[in-house]
Amino acid sequence: MSDNDGKKTLGVRGGPRSGNVKQSFSHGRTKNVVVETKRKRIVKPGAKHGAAGASGNKPNTPVGDPSKRPAGISDSEMERRMKALQAAKEREAEEAAKRAAEEKAREEERQRRREEAEAKEREQREAEERAKAKAEEEERKRREAEEAAQKAAAAPAPEPERAAPKAAPRKEKEREQQQPRGGKGRGRGGDDGRRSGKLTLNQALSGGEGGRQKSMAAMKRKQERARQKAMGGTEQREKVVRDVQLPEAIVVSELANRMAERVGDVVKALMNNGMMVTQNQTIDADTAELIIEEFGHKVVRVSDSDVEDVIDQVEDKEEDLKPRPPVITIMGHVDHGKTSLLDAIRDAKVVSGEAGGITQHIGAYQVTTDSGSVLSFLDTPGHAAFTSMRSRGAHVTDIVVLVVAADDAVMPQTIEAINHAKAAEVPMIVAINKCDLPAADPDQVRADLLRHEVIVEAMSGDVQDVEVSAVTGDGLDELLEAIALQAEILELKANPDRAAEGAVIEAQLDVGRGPVATVLVQRGTLHQGDIFVVGEQYGKVRALINDRGERVKEAGPSVPVEVLGLNGTPEAGDVLNVVKSEGQAREIAEYREKAAKEKRAAAGAGTSLEQLLAKAKEDENVKELPVLVKADVQGSAEAIVQAMEKIGNDEVRVRVLHSGVGAITESDVGLAEASGAPVLGFNVRANAPARNSANQKSVEIRYYSVIYDLVDDVKAAASGLLGAEIREKFIGYAEIREVFKVTGVGKVAGCLVTEGIARRSAGVRLLRDDVVIHEGTLKTLKRFKDEVSEVQSGQECGMAFENYEDIRPGDVIEIFEREEIERKLD
Missing domain, CATH: 2.40.30.10 (Translation factors)
Structure with a gap:
């Protein structure tokens, strides 16, 4: 509603023409507003021009009475206006009620917070008073105890009981003084467990009255500080000096932990020394030593390898040593009867369990002789691929029994066994086996051993030798006696009452x-x-x-x-x-x-860039055969890998992608597929998922039980990577007599075959003054006007070179053929 000069005024229907209205706003603000009511001019049908009518906006005006509403307004329009007016009034009433409720809730929240703050402050005062009273009580007791001690020192009959009754009334009085305050605070709702009022939404969302609550440790520290303050000073704690183990490098937080100091203090000390570091950074041992000494602790320098110091390395005392059985290692060339000899000694058929009658693993057995002596035997494989295994067997043994076949004498692996035994400084006993065969010649064996500085007793030496037969059992008792004698000489002892x-x-x-x-x-x-x-x-x-x-x-x-x-x-x-x-x-x-x-x-990074580039250049020209090896035991896998490394030359080599112990798994097949390598299984098999995966991915899996077969197959496969050797075979010479120019062909040489045969399919070289100036193929080879395939010695022919025409009379043509020869690895 607006007046004549354009200012807006508030209108009140059914009220006086003018008056004051009080308006209420949020936060308790009010305002008086001047209200003026104006009647709207109504023009009735048939009335004179300019006559004023009564207002048509009264709520009690009938809708259906056309004489009492403004002209031009229909019944539906009038009804819509009345509904809108009613809805506006309802909204105003709801907003007013809502504002009043919010104002009341805010006032209640303010009142509750004031009460809580007062209760909290009151509780804090009471806690401080209780702490102060407790401190005073402890101080009083301490003084009374000192006085009582002084009196006891001065008088022979002290009366300490009098101090206790004095403290009781005072303590009871203080408790009575403090009790009403606590009760009053709880009655007013100051206790946290008995808050007045309901939990509001704002209170729940804000996490309670104070948000983050203090921990029990923080409260104890606060009480301790209050007690010390009440006693009139801070109590200095005694410094604990610690032995701090310091490795070559340490993280700052770990250093603080070992010193039992706060990380912030350690970081601050480092910054004071000019090192801007955080708690997660690593510092060297020298810097850490300065910080440890600055904090008053002792430094104990350690290294990472000190963890092995826990292994007991104490030498055994002589009185603790007791006799122990000797450890005997059987060595010798392959198929000289080592395992058969041991079988004859222990009456077991171990050889039947080995594929091809060849020992694939180191076996360890104990044998009790007829005399009651206990002997521990190690049966090492004799194959050359197991050299390292045999070497380990020699280093854990006390006596080596060298088995040499009487019909085969000393062989290469026999010499290796001798060298291993000498390197380990182990006494040796020679067992000349297979003496039951007609071709046996023990004296020849002794003579061969003499060439390798093994002098047996039969030839005035100090090495015992025994002629035995694993088949008939002859000489076994003498061999066991020789072993027992050697063990007695060695006086083998060990301490059984210590860590193993x-x-x-x-x-x-x-x-x-x-x-x-x-x-x-x-x-x-x-x-x-x-x-x-x-x-x-x-x-x-x-x-x-x-x-x-x-x-x-x-x-x-x-x-x-x-x-x-x-x-x-x-x-x-x-x-x-x-x-x-x-x-x-x-x-x-x-x-x-x-x-x-x-x-x-370090071994991989210990090369220079030039060496790496040179190696990469070498590798470009070397073809590789990748293989993946799985074996049943660690020694077999190691031996196979060593055998694979020996296969190859400057052009081809075998690369073992992975070697392991156990069954062939799906991951092994995946690695083999990615590298295009076959999987070699030695005494193991692939599990079902691995077999299915190998079939799907077309990965070849080969199984072996004898190491000879595995090495031979890999060698044959590696030989296939070798390029065939190209050899040239000279088949003839021709001399150029004349040079003709033929249209459409070019220069043609008129030649005389002076030696051998000239063939069109063969390769040719053009020699001028015995210097090769061109190598290629023939374009034409004619005899008179006919194209021929070959021309015999002493006949004339015409030759034209492919893409070459610099030919002169007197040049010599060398005719040769190339043939490919398949190569094999040694």
Whole structure:
């Protein structure tokens, strides 16, 4: 509604023409407004021009009475206006009620917060008063105790009981003074557990009254500070000096943890020394030593390798040593009867279990002789691929029995065995086997050994020699007597009452039992349940199995046993040590694994850029045959890898992508497919998923049980990568007599075949003054006007070269043929 001068005014229907209206706003604000009511001029039909009518906006105006509403407004329009007016009034009433409710809620919230703040402040005052009273009480008790002590020192009959009654009334009075305050605070709703009012939405969303609550430790620290303040000073804690173990490099947060200092203080000290570091950065040992000394602690320098110091390296005392069985290693050339000889001694048929009658693994057995002596035998393979295994066998042994066939004399691997025994400084006994054969010649064997500085007793030497026959059993007793005599000379002793130490003879991954290691105990006694570390692996002895397949509780010195309970497959030749805790074992194994990785990385990175480029250039010209090897035991896998490395030459080589122990798995097939390599399984098979994957991906899997066959097949496959050798065969010479120019052909040489045959399919070289100036093929070879395939010696012919016309009379044409010869690796 607006007046004549354009200002807006408020209109009130049914009210006076003018007056004041009080308006209410949020936050309690009000305003008086002048209200003026004007009547609208109504022009009625038939009325005179300019006559004024009554207002048609009254709410009690009937809708259906056309005489009482403005002209030109229909019934529906009038009804719509009335409804809109009614809705506007309802909205105004709702908003007013809502504003009033919000204002009331805000006022209640303000009142509640004021009460809570007062209650909290009151509780804090009461807590401080209680702490102060408690501090005063403790101080009073301390003074009274001192006075009582002084009185006791001065008088012979002290009366300490009088101090206690004095404290009781005062303490009771203080409790009575504090009680009404606490009760009053709780009655007013100051207690956190008895808040007045309901939980509002704002309170719930804001996380309560104070948001983050203090911890119990923070409250205790606050009370301690208040107590010290009430006592009139801060109590200085006694500094604890610690021995801080300091490695070569350490993280700042770890340094603070070892010193039991706050990280912020350590970072601040480093910054004061000019090092802007964070708590997650690493500092060197020298800097850390300065910080440790600055905080007043003692430095204990350690290195990563110190974790191995827990392994007991104490030398055994003489009185603790007890006799132990000797460890005998059987060595010799392949097929000279080593395993058969051992079978004859222990009355077992081990050879029947080996493929092709060849020992593929190191076997460890114990034999008890007729005299009651216990002997531990190691049966090493005689094949050349197992040189490293045989070397390990020599280093854990006490006596070497060198088996030489009487009908075959000394062979290359016999010489290797002699060298291994000499390098290990182990006494040797020569067993001349197969003496029952008609072609046997033991004297020839002794003479051959003499050439390799092995002088037997029969030839005035100090090496015992025994003629035996594994088939008939002849000479076995003499051999055992010789071994017992040698062992008696050596006086072998060990301390069985200490932590066990042994060598891994063989290791394999058994499907049902997991990683299994064949261990020869050298010192101490290995018990079931012992925690040990072996190489880069560790574990707890779950079971011990002897050479007869029986479970035993312990294994003493010189006893070979299978150990179950490892977390991984160790390398053959690793040393087993028993430690006190699993944590120590894990720490040592992790350190050794890390050191091995760093060593391999250093070996790879220890070359210059020029060397790398040169090697890459060499590799471009070398063809590789990638293979993937899986074997049943660690020693076999290692031997196969070494044999693969020896196959090849400057043009072709075999690259072992991966070698491992256990069944062929799907991941092995995936690696082989990515590299285009075959999978070679030695005494293992592929599982069902691996077989299905190999069929789908067309990956070749080959199984072997004899190492000869595997090496021969790989060698044949590598030979296929060799380029065929091209050889030239000279078949004739021709001399150019005249040069003709023929249209459409070019220059044609009129030649005389002076030697051999000229063939069109052969290669030719043009020689001028015995210097090759062109090499190529013939375009034409004619005899008179006819094209011919060959021309015999002494006949004339015409020759034209392909894409070459610089020919002159007197030039010589050399005619040759090329033939390809297939090459093989040695």
